[in-house]
Amino acid sequence: MTGIKLSRLLEGVEVLEAPRTDPEVTGLCYDSRRLKPGDCFVAIPGTHTDGHRYVETALRDGAVAAVVQRRAGAAWPQVVVPDTRRALALMSSTFYGRPSADMVVIGVTGTDGKTTTTTMIHQMLLSAGRRVGSMSTVDIRLGDAVDPNDSRQTTLEALEVQEQLARMRDAELRYAVIETSSHGLALQRVVGVEYDVAVFTNIAHEHL
Structure with missing residues (x-):
């Protein structure tokens, strides 16, 4: 599958802290159970659970990066943003070519x-x-x-x-x-x- 650079996906997204690496992203995912290698995992705080609990698991299972509102463990790379819901929406639009x-x-x-x-x-x-x-x-x-x-x-x-x-x-x-x-x-x-x-x-x- 053709990928897109993480830096390109983050254009238009307010980023508080970015990793030094710029991996190729082949998909987006906010549910760690559906994660595929090459995905960028976006940690969404929810009513019943918080995606930040699964960041380290996602990175271990093949995610090339994680987008978070706060650092979750020591796994790398993580992109820190003020609002992961907004980031997911903007990144999704960019990923699919607006x-x-x-x-x-x-x-x-x-x-x-x-x-x-x-x-x-x-x-x-x-x-x-x-x-x-x-x-x-x-x-x-x-x-x-x-x-x-x-x-x-x-x-x-x-x-x-x-x-x-x-x-x-x-x-x-x-x-x-x-x-x-x-x-x-x-x-x-x-x-x-x-x-x-x-x-x-x-x-x-x-x-x-």
Whole structure:
């Protein structure tokens, strides 16, 4: 697999401490169970566990670097940043070649009706002869092809958002419709997505 230099991946990311080495990165990973040799591991603090607990394991298992908010053990190389979620989003966009820049991206947000509105916009564009893809709570669509969203996340993690946008770009789709939840925005999953249109359905007191 063709790789990309770590320094290139970190362009646009605020870096507090960088290693002296500049390894070739062939993938990004935030779940140590899915790590492949050549990946750059990004340690994400979560509700149930903290990715920093797995940094040394990831580096031992073949990660070429780890991106962290604080140093985790003595394993090297580690890149220290203020916010690993934001770093993951920006690095993912760079890794996949900024796919959203090549499409008209429509974001749908609000308290209720996001999935329905996302699906309606997709179908309207498809009926008008436009090449369109979409991501929603229930499925991921590339034109007429429909795959279930097995994660059941309204907005996928940043790495998967960029991966799906890259699939759409590579399939020569012109439009991408993304169901964009308030949690997805708060967790910076769509940082690096270059939206062209925002659709706001409604807002209620239970919005977050």
